[in-house]
Amino acid sequence: MPKTTKTADKSPEAAAKAPAGTKRAPRKSAVKKAAPKPVYRTGYVALIGRPNTGKSTLLNALIGQKVAIVSDKPQTTRISILGIKTTDKGQIVFVDNPGIHKPLHTLNKRMMNFVYSALETSDVVCLLIDASQKFGHGDEYVLETLRKVKTPVFLLINKVDIVRKDKVLPIIERYKDLYPFREIVPISALKGDNLDVLEKLLMELLPVSPKLYSDDEISDQTEKFLFAEIVREKILKYVTQELPFVTAVYIESIEKKEQPDWKKPGESRPVTYIRASIFVEKDNHRKIVIGRQGSLIKQIGIEARQEIAEYIGHKVFLDLQVKVREGWRDSEDVLDLIEGQKG
Numbered sequence: 001m002p003k004t005t006k007t008a009d010k011s012p013e014a015a016a017k018a019p020a021g022t023k024r025a026p027r028k029s030a031v032k033k034a035a036p037k038p039v040y041r042t043g044y045v046a047l048i049g050r051p052n053t054g055k056s057t058l059l060n061a062l063i064g065q066k067v068a069i070v071s072d073k074p075q076t077t078r079i080s081i082l083g084i085k086t087t088d089k090g091q092i093v094f095v096d097n098p099g100i101h102k103p104l105h106t107l108n109k110r111m112m113n114f115v116y117s118a119l120e121t122s123d124v125v126c127l128l129i130d131a132s133q134k135f136g137h138g139d140e141y142v143l144e145t146l147r148k149v150k151t152p153v154f155l156l157i158n159k160v161d162i163v164r165k166d167k168v169l170p171i172i173e174r175y176k177d178l179y180p181f182r183e184i185v186p187i188s189a190l191k192g193d194n195l196d197v198l199e200k201l202l203m204e205l206l207p208v209s210p211k212l213y214s215d216d217e218i219s220d221q222t223e224k225f226l227f228a229e230i231v232r233e234k235i236l237k238y239v240t241q242e243l244p245f246v247t248a249v250y251i252e253s254i255e256k257k258e259q260p261d262w263k264k265p266g267e268s269r270p271v272t273y274i275r276a277s278i279f280v281e282k283d284n285h286r287k288i289v290i291g292r293q294g295s296l297i298k299q300i301g302i303e304a305r306q307e308i309a310e311y312i313g314h315k316v317f318l319d320l321q322v323k324v325r326e327g328w329r330d331s332e333d334v335l336d337l338i339e340g341q342k343g
C-alpha cells in the first residue's frame with residue numbers, strides 16, 4: 001500500500017473559502033510569462049572518409065530521397081553535393097564529398113580539393129569508416145588529413161548491419177586512441193540504423209542561426225548535373241576494373257517539347273530530349289561501354305531514361321554517344337566542362 005499523508009488543501013478554491021485572518025495560498029500572477037523562444041540551429045556537416053564507406057548512401061538516407069548516386073565501385077562521388085535537411089528545430093546542410101585518396105590525376109586533385117574545402121567550412125565533420133574492412137594505410141592517410149581540422153569530428157562506424165556485434169567494440173577502442181573524436185556512433189546507412197541519434201547529436205553542435213535555404217530546397221545540384229550522374233551510376237553498375245575511373249558523362253542538351261498525344265487526339269504532352277556524351281580514355285574502353293552489338297549501352301540507356309523520366313514525371317528520350325577523350329582526367333578543359341554542369 002502506498003503511504004498516504006494528509007496535507008492541507010491548498011487549492012485556490014480552498015484559499016478563497018478560508019476564513020479571514022488565516023493564511024491564503026499565494027495568488028498566481030494574472031500575466032502569463034512568455035515561454036522561452038525555441039532556438040533554431042543551422043550549420044554545415046561534412047561527410048568524409050575513404051571511398052566506398054557509404055557517405056552518399058548516408059546522405060540519401062538522411063535526406064529521405066536520392067540526392068547522390070551510389071555504387072559499389074570506389075571514387076563514385078567526384079564533386080561535393082549538398083543534402084539539406086530542414087526540420088522545426090534546425091537546418092542541417094550535409095556535404096557529401098569524394099572519398100579521400102592519394103590523388104594521381106588532375107581529376108583526383110580536384111576531388112580532394114572538395115574534401116579540403118568542406119573540412120574548412122563545416123561546423124561538424126563526420127568521418128565514415130566501413131566496419132567490415134580492416135584498418136589500413138588508407139585509414140592512416142584519412143586520419144592524417146583530419147589532424148589539421150579544428151571543428152568537432154564524429155566517427156561514424158558504418159555498415160554495422162554486415163558485421164557481428166562483437167566486432168564493433170574493438171573498432172571503437174582502436175579509434176578512440178587515434179583521434180579525439182567528439183562522438184563515436186555505430187550506424188547502418190543502408191538500413192537507417194541509429195540515424196535519428198546521429199541527427200540529434202549533430203543538431204546540438206550547430207550554431208544558433210536562421211535557415212540558409214528555403215524549406216523546399218534539398219540539394220544544390222542542377223538537373224543537368226543530376227542527369228549526368230544518373231547516367232554515370234548506370235555505367236558504374238555494369239563496368240569493372242579501370243572503366244569506372246576513366247568514364248565521365250556530359251549532358252550536351254536538354255530540350256523539352258510539346259508533342260501530339262496519340263492517346264488523346266487534339267491534346268499534347270511534354271517530352272524531354274536529352275543528348276549525353278560518355279567520355280572514356282581509349283578505344284577499347286569505348287568498345288566495352290558499347291558492349292556486344294550495342295547491348296551494354298542500350299541497357300545503360302534504358303535504366304537511365306527510366307530514372308530520369310520518373311524524376312521529371314514525363315516521357316524522356318535519351319541519346320547516348322560514347323567518345324574517346326584521351327587523358328581527359330588531366331585536361332582542365334574537360335574537367336571544367338563536367339564540373340560546370342553542377343552550376
Ligand SMILES: Nc1nc2c(ncn2[C@@H]2O[C@H](COP(=O)(O)OP(=O)(O)OP(=O)(O)O)[C@@H](O)[C@H]2O)c(=O)[nH]1
Nearest residue numbers: 051052053054055056057071075076077099189190
Ligand atoms: N551493408 C551495407 N552496405 C552499405 C552501407 N552503406 C553503404 N553501403 C554500400 O557501400 C557501397 C558504397 O556506397 P556509397 O554510398 O557509394 O559510398 P561512398 O562513400 O559515397 O563512396 P565514394 O563516393 O566512392 O567515396 C554501396 O554498394 C552501398 O550500397 C551500409 O550501411 N550497409
Ligand SMILES: [Mg+2]
Nearest residue numbers: 055056076077
Ligand atoms: Mg559517394
